[in-house]
Amino acid sequence: MPMPAPFVNLTQLVQCSDAELEALLEQADFENLEPGRDLPPLRERLLRLERERGLTEVHRRVSDKVLAAGARLVETPRYIGMQHSFALSPDGRHLAVASNRLDESHGGDVRIWELATGRVVDAVGFETTLVGSTREPSCLQWSPSGQWLGVILDQVVIGVLRAFAGMLPSFTVDVTRRWGSPPGWGVINPKTVENTGHLPAWCWSPDETQLFISTPGPDGALGCIVPFREGTRVNEDSEGIRWCPARLDGQPSKSRPHTWVRWSPDGSRIQGYCKQEFVLEPHTDPEPEPHPSASAIDVRSGDLEYRFDELKLPVAFSPDGARLAYGEESPRLANGHTGRAMSVPSKDVDIRILAVVEYVWSSDGRRLAVLINGYEFPQVLIFEAGKLLCQMDLKRRSFGLSLKSGDLGRWAWSPDGSMGACLLREGGMAEPWKREGIKVELWKVGPSPKMLRRLEGASGIDGLAWGADGMLVGTGPHTIAFWDVNTGEQRFRSSLELEPGRVPPPSDWNPWPDEVARFIPTELGWDFTRAQPDGTVECPPGSREKLEPRLMFSVGGRHAWPWRWAEGTRHARWADGAPSLVEPQAEAAFEERRVPVPEGETLEARDARHGKWGFLRQYQAPTRPLNHYKAEPVFTHGPAISRANLTPYLGKGVMLRQTQYGTWYALGTLLEVSDEGILLHPRAPIGSYRERLLSFRDILWIGPAVPLHLHSTDG
Structure with missing residues (x-):
């Protein structure tokens, strides 16, 4: 039509x-x-x-x-938990992201971001279910048409939801619980975890009528093919499941299930790799060590076409599955259909390779980017038809960190393969865990490569995806950013973490207790906000300027339309009032306490007292829960966390946060400060209990605790 x-x-x-x-x-x-x-x-x-x-x-x-035909109001969140699973839509215009909840409850969200605007256009919340995983790639996948979105739920189940509909999954597959799940070698007492299931690799069939699930099965099967029908729930006993026996040359393969799988575009085979293959033959001495392997399952018979045991990580199949790039010490190519070695592309390259860190194929499979850490400096080698096309020297830079899931890489090809974006950090390869000085470089790829421009605002980014219409998106555990590559303009960037010195507000302060809390920090409290699907927004006047840019109508579930453009029409309005809130109790925020010092204290007893309380005889103990305080001033990781800055707060209540990826907070009294660390009472939740002091290295931010008030002061 x-x-x-x-x-x-x-x-x-x-x-x-x-x-x-x-x-x-x-x-x-x-x-x-x-x-x-x-x-x-x-x-x-x-x-x-x-x-x-x-x-x-x-x-x-x-x-x-x-908006006359109807549209949902969607708020692009200001604060969410760690992002960990990512998938670019087939048309390159949307990025799906699975994330934890900020308070680390057993819940998560799948959000769809529009690349052109950098705003959320669809969101599905799971109140008691974990979504995606940090452990393996491809936990979140679009169907080939972009109509459906599948995601791992609670590390076991695959749920499929209709994209852009804002609805929970209408189809689930739960088939991993019966045959060695989780693997017996992965736990101390396998009996205690029988039938709990495990995290499966999975993929769509090209025609979207079936899913393949990689899991141990009956009689040595390595997975099963299940029919996809909206509105159904599939388990191990459902009709229509077809197990793949995975015989190799007519014999049981004794292989491990794949860690990553893809259905070939022609529908004939399922290809993938296993990170830890372990084939135990009888009477072998010594026992073989686990190793990576690649293999292909024939869809018609369910048997293995081959198993390639010489595989070395990292690894990447070409989009059509015909070639397999692999190897850390030097890049190698194998035939993806047979597993036979094809060539060593780098044999004519005059470079000493320390390690290959990533392989990235262009979307048409014509070109291959190989990211290399050399002994002198990193480089990107570009191969075309198995031959070196060009190499890019990255002197005085190093590659940025990689995403834990591996869903997105540090190199992203433009859709036509003529350009590439590379995630780099200023400086050499020392201290590679640092996120400071991150830049994105755009390169023209060809016989004479050329760096076109640098994109700013990439701190916190670990992975890149190049979408349609010249839009590039960068993601990290707590950051997302969108650029127009044609102009270098950053369309939107959001740090999804709470500001240093803040923890989530108390849940009982939320005026809408049956809804996920949305909040904006004020000087000594929080403003709570709510965006209704009909366009009504409740927010104290003092925080409206911060909230308004994140309010978008989702037209057709796919396209963001700014709420501010509709203000003053029947579609968008600020609500006048909000529910009345209960004032917090008026008890003191701190209690003054004294350390008992007995008369005639022995030297041994004094040393013991100093070991527990430092040299203090009087201190200030916080009396309220941790989320009733903020840290102010706040000192962040690096030179600011030092003896000179913290000594003035001895005997005072302090707040701190530990580690980079988790949300471990602590509230206590600062008892002692040295050149290396602090003594806190009670002790911080993580740290070495062999050491008396908590090292400055383990603290992300710290500051004296200041009590919060329920009502904001700027509204």
Whole structure:
């Protein structure tokens, strides 16, 4: 069926003056508006108008017409828990992200971000279910058409939800609980975890009618093929499951299930690799060591076509599965259909390779980027048809950190394979765990490669994805950023962590206890906010300026339309009031205490007292829960956390946070400060209990505890 004519001449829309724009849009036929085709250029033109003239009546009139057919208000979150699973949509316009909840309860969220705006357009919350995983890649996957989104739930189940619908999964697969799950060698007492299930690798069939689940099965099977039908729940006893016996040359393969799998585009085979293959033959001495392997399962028979036991990590199959790049000491290629070695692409390259850190194929499989740590400096080697096309020297830089899940890499190809984006850190390879000085470099790839520009604002980024329409997205555990690669402009960036010195507010301060709390910090408290699907927003006046840029209508579930453009219409309004809140109890925030010092104390007893309480005889003990305080001033990781800065707060209550990835907080009394660390009472939740002091190295931020108030002071 042909698409209806555009609601307006799109060429005129882009090129017309501001004066002509109003008349053009008055004559437009909004009944013919096709969001996928018409909304992006319309939105860009209105953004330009806003930059030049501010919000106008045109924005309101157009919003009224665009939103007339219905749209959901979605808030791009300010604070969320750690992001860990990522998947770029097949059309390159959306990024799906699975994340924890901020308070680390047993819940999580799947959000879909629009690359063109850098805003969330769809979100599905799981109140008691963990989503995705940090342990393995591909826990979150789009179907080939982009209509469906599958995600691992509670480390065991695969749930499939309809993309852009804001609804929980309508199809689940739970087949990993019966045959060695989790693997017996992975736990001390396997009997205690029988039938608990394990994290499976999985993939879609090209026609979206089936899923393959990599898991131990009956009689040595290495996985099963299950039919995909919306509205059904599949388990090990369901009809229609077909187990893959995984025989090799007519004999049981004795292989381990794949760690990562993909269905070949022609539908004939399922290819993948196993990180720890362990094939134990009888009467072998010594017993073989676990090793990586690659293999392919014939879909028709369910047997292995081959097993490639010479595999070395890292590894990457080409998009069509025909080639397999692998090896750490030097890049190698193997035939993805047979497992036979093909070539050593680097044999003619004059470079001493310390380690290959990543392989990235272009989307058409024509080119291969090999990220190498050399003995002198890192390089990116580009191969085409198995031959070296060019190499990029990255002197005085080093590669950024890699995502734990491996879903996104430190190199991202442009859709046509002519350019690449590389995630780099200023300075050499010393202290590679640091996230400071992160930059994204855009390179023109060819016989004479050229660095085109550097993109700023990449701190906290561990992985890149190059989408459609010249949009690049960078992600990390607590950061997400979006750039227009044609101009270098950063469209949006968000640090999803609480600011240093803050922890989530008390849950009983949330005026809407049946909803996930949304909040904005104020000087000595929190402003709670709520965005209703109908466009009503509840937020104290003092925080509206911070909230407003994150409010977007989701048109068709896919396209973000700024809420501010509709303010003053029937679709968007600030609510006047909010539920009355209960004032906190008036007890003192700190209690003054004395350390008992007996008369005639022996030297041995004095040393014991100093070991427990430092040299203090009087101290200040916090009396309220940790989330009733903030740290102010706050000293962050690095030179600021020092003896000179902390000594003035001896005997005072302090707050601190430990580690980089977790949310381990502590509240206690600062008893002693040395050149290396602190003595805290009670002790911080993590740290070496062999050491008396908590090392400065283990503290992300610290500061004197200041009591919070329920009501904000700036509203």
